Amino acid sequence: MSIKLSEISTMPPHDSNKKKIEAKTADLVIKIGELQHKLYAEGKQSLLVILQGMDASGKDGTIKTVFADCNPSGIDAYAFKKPTEEEFAHDFLWRIHQKAPRKGNIMIFNRSHYEDILIQRVHKWIDDDRAEKRMKAINAFEELLQFDNNTRVLKFYMHISQERQQEKLQERIDDPSKNWKHKAADWDENDHWDTYMKYYEYAINHSSIPWHIAPCDKRYYRNYFIASKVLETLQAMDPKLPQLPKTDE
Amino acid sequence: MSIKLSEISTMPPHDSNKKKIEAKTADLVIKIGELQHKLYAEGKQSLLVILQGMDASGKDGTIKTVFADCNPSGIDAYAFKKPTEEEFAHDFLWRIHQKAPRKGNIMIFNRSHYEDILIQRVHKWIDDDRAEKRMKAINAFEELLQFDNNTRVLKFYMHISQERQQEKLQERIDDPSKNWKHKAADWDENDHWDTYMKYYEYAINHSSIPWHIAPCDKRYYRNYFIASKVLETLQAMDPKLPQLPKTDE
Numbered sequence: 001m002s003i004k005l006s007e008i009s010t011m012p013p014h015d016s017n018k019k020k021i022e023a024k025t026a027d028l029v030i031k032i033g034e035l036q037h038k039l040y041a042e043g044k045q046s047l048l049v050i051l052q053g054m055d056a057s058g059k060d061g062t063i064k065t066v067f068a069d070c071n072p073s074g075i076d077a078y079a080f081k082k083p084t085e086e087e088f089a090h091d092f093l094w095r096i097h098q099k100a101p102r103k104g105n106i107m108i109f110n111r112s113h114y115e116d117i118l119i120q121r122v123h124k125w126i127d128d129d130r131a132e133k134r135m136k137a138i139n140a141f142e143e144l145l146q147f148d149n150n151t152r153v154l155k156f157y158m159h160i161s162q163e164r165q166q167e168k169l170q171e172r173i174d175d176p177s178k179n180w181k182h183k184a185a186d187w188d189e190n191d192h193w194d195t196y197m198k199y200y201e202y203a204i205n206h207s208s209i210p211w212h213i214a215p216c217d218k219r220y221y222r223n224y225f226i227a228s229k230v231l232e233t234l235q236a237m238d239p240k241l242p243q244l245p246k247t248d249e
Numbered sequence: 250m251s252i253k254l255s256e257i258s259t260m261p262p263h264d265s266n267k268k269k270i271e272a273k274t275a276d277l278v279i280k281i282g283e284l285q286h287k288l289y290a291e292g293k294q295s296l297l298v299i300l301q302g303m304d305a306s307g308k309d310g311t312i313k314t315v316f317a318d319c320n321p322s323g324i325d326a327y328a329f330k331k332p333t334e335e336e337f338a339h340d341f342l343w344r345i346h347q348k349a350p351r352k353g354n355i356m357i358f359n360r361s362h363y364e365d366i367l368i369q370r371v372h373k374w375i376d377d378d379r380a381e382k383r384m385k386a387i388n389a390f391e392e393l394l395q396f397d398n399n400t401r402v403l404k405f406y407m408h409i410s411q412e413r414q415q416e417k418l419q420e421r422i423d424d425p426s427k428n429w430k431h432k433a434a435d436w437d438e439n440d441h442w443d444t445y446m447k448y449y450e451y452a453i454n455h456s457s458i459p460w461h462i463a464p465c466d467k468r469y470y471r472n473y474f475i476a477s478k479v480l481e482t483l484q485a486m487d488p489k490l491p492q493l494p495k496t497d498e
Contacts, residue, residue, distance in 0.1 A: 043338075090398055093397075094347075097342070100339060102335065136389070143386070148342075149343075
């Protein structure tokens with residue numbers, strides 16, 4: 001059963017009430033903070049959250065909102081940029097693996113190893129054979145984190161419409177407080193929108209660990225959707241505060 | 250077709266002439282140095298040499314002899330010891346992957362990720378299911394290095410007899426210049442010799458990249474055997490010194 005992104009809405013459900021959902025999100029964020037504290041104290045499991053999406057799909061905003069109540073000692077976010085010369089001199093997972101979370105921690109990847117089968121494929125820097133081998137290597141890598149380090153891998157495709165993305169890119173030009181995010185190159189990538197969608201679908205449909213498709217046209221719903229999945233995952237992990245052994249005294 | 254270590258000799262072939270073989274080895278070592286220089290200058294491929302074997306099987310001596318003529322800028326050797334607390338807080342390949350060679354370089358692993366399905370399995374720190382999953386992860390990892398970074402993975406099992414190993418461990422006690430290598434714990438591991446052999450066979454027979462079984466009872470033959478395979482591999486890689494583009498002048 002393969003996913004077609006064009007058939008999945010980028011908008012909140014029709015009956016969504018923004019105010020109510022924002023209130024719910026605030027509650028989720030507090031609960032995430034409480035469970036992150038337990039995860040850190042327990043020190044036996046870890047969580048890797050992967051955010052992948054087109055420019056302006058809301059990766060930074062999500063991180064800022066959803067994990068607002070977490071203790072920085074036990075959580076980190078890393079934005080993968082264009083590889084350095086040293087990174088290019090190694091296989092594509094070399095720099096990624098180094099950032100895998102240690103036991104007790106949450107790590108958030110802002111972009112990830114999936115770029116190596118997305119932007120690189122779109123621009124034909126790698127051929128299909130290499131992309132397919134990389135997809136298999138990604139599956140083996142994510143499974144390794146799960147079985148050998150108790151790491152849950154939670155992946156989100158930040159699903160935004162091209163119209164909404166253009167609006168947000170324009171905001172970066174019009175709003176001085178957002179100018180710092182503007183990059184002319186982001187507009188160029190837009191010419192490849194359909195190709196990106198095709199390769200996102202490939203990645204989503206060939207992953208052994210399933211993806212969540214987060215509707216991202218509205219910030220309030222995007223935050224709610226992702227916070228819900230993060231909390232569900234932490235609840236399933238069920239971290240426990242270690243207790244001192246009981247004595248007879 | 251599975252390998253049985255007990256059926257493979259740890260000794261040189263019967264007609265081996267020590268003096269002649271030492272002279273040949275000296276020649277191989279020079280040629281290895283020449284090709285390492287080209288590999289480094291070319292900067293497009295890399296070589297990972299993995300040495301695995303029981304204590305005193307000759308890993309250190311091999312490194313010292315075979316790579317004596319290489320330029321340290323382009324070669325490195327790393328001895329994996331008991332994992333640190335930080336390493337233990339990650340999957341078993343986390344620390345290994347960081348040491349994978351960059352393009353142009355040779356990396357020698359003195360022990361490796363195979364310890365994680367050898368000593369850990371012998372002492373039952375992991376169960377068979379985990380060991381089997383790790384074996385698959387190892388295959389995926391080594392294949393990744395090959396297809397994504399032009400890394401050749403050259404693996405040697407340092408095949409020594411238990412009698413010869415005991416002699417060499419005893420030398421470490423009797424010879425003051427070798428005392429620094431003595432560790433009482435090495436003798437304890439000897440109680441598990443047969444179990445080690447069983448799990449070495451498992452690793453060798455389940456690897457997708459084949460192993461070389463190096464007869465290690467005699468130092469001179471061990472060095473010759475390994476130098477031959479290293480040189481063959483470098484010759485097959487065929488690194489080329491980059492040339493300036495030709496001009497008409």
